[in-house]
Amino acid sequence: MSYKLFIGDYSYSSWSLRGWLLFRRFGIETDIHRIDFSTDAAWSALAPHAPARTVPTFVTEDGVIWDSLAIAEELADRHPEAGLWPSDPGLRAMARSLAAEMHSGFATLRSDCPMNTRTAYGEVPVSDALRADLDRVEMLWSHALSRSGGPWLAGTYSVADAFFAPVAARIAGYGLPVGDTAQAYVDRHLDDGAFRRFRAMGFACGETLQRYAKPYPTRDWPGPRPRDARPGETGTPVNATCPYSGEPVTHLMELDGTIYGFCNAFCRDKTVADPEAWPAFVDLMQTGGKG
């Protein structure tokens, strides 16, 4: 099997986050191709896969799937063991409805509060139209969580949660007011390892884009506070090979006075951004390089 998934910016592309979660949160392997829509290279990367012109775009040996909901269904057909949809028919029907409504709805929330996992804002005005979107989101989440018993919308993590992850990121990042049940569900996303890894990669690969800046006061990101790591220039790492690739160490990071090594700047920088989000690095910290 040789899959390719084209995605956009890790910090700002909400549809890319959904598409990426459909693979990574369900353990489905794919090559990831990140494309930058501010350059012509984006269009040349996607050109061989026409009519695709947006991200996520999923390329298989059989053809191209260029819409996130279609990608979810294609993956569910190809990988029934991965559990993208709940096995219980009632919960599955609900999860499908939730994902579909998210895919086609919430226009005000999406346009007024574009996903931005680099910068969190406060004192964001909530118009009547935005409040109406939030009320509908809260009603759907309460209904689903009470029906399934949680902790995710349909019990275990499903496509519905992958689709609402960027909605949770918006509520968190713009400090939008929601009730306790919705806030707990938002916090569950912020704490989720896959979500944290995607966010961390935004700091390792990409930059702050002024076109997404909003005129509101900024504040700290409301998710778990990453441990305080920094790139290192000198020192002897506790490990000789990269925790991710097994390749020889070329780039260093310091955390709590200990030096760790990685095989390239991206592996190092995604770890600097959120060390505890990466299971292979957590193993390395626990074994101190002697595992």
Ligand SMILES: N[C@@H](CCC(=O)N[C@@H](CS)C(=O)NCC(=O)O)C(=O)O
């Ligand atoms: N309906 C599509 C929407 C995908 C989409 O609009 N992606 C945006 C990035 S978040 C994009 O590729 N924009 C580039 C463009 O439209 O030129 C899906 O569900 O995948």
